[in-house]
Amino acid sequence: MRRVTPDYPSAAKKDGISGFVDLEVTVSKQGNVDDVTVTQSTPPDMFDKAAVAAVRKWKYDPRFVDG
Numbered sequence: 001m002r003r004v005t006p007d008y009p010s011a012a013k014k015d016g017i018s019g020f021v022d023l024e025v026t027v028s029k030q031g032n033v034d035d036v037t038v039t040q041s042t043p044p045d046m047f048d049k050a051a052v053a054a055v056r057k058w059k060y061d062p063r064f065v066d067g
Contacts, residue, residue, distance in 0.1 A: 001031075001061060006054035012046055019043050021051040031060035 012019070019042045026035040036052045 002057070002059040004054045004057040006047070006050040009046060009050055017043065017046060019047050021047045023051060023055055025055060025058075027060050029063050031062045033058050033060075 022040040024037045
């Protein structure tokens, strides 16, 4: 699996703002991230773009069934 860390938005960093983003993610059988949806974030819209961009680059091991 490959994970990419989101870039911290410069405005948030400068102002000392922290927050979170909850995402709903669909992963294909090949291990690719197909769909990413923001379900909740605080503060709204501050970290969404960076979180979504990073998660779109994630890669999971493909699914194996019966070997």
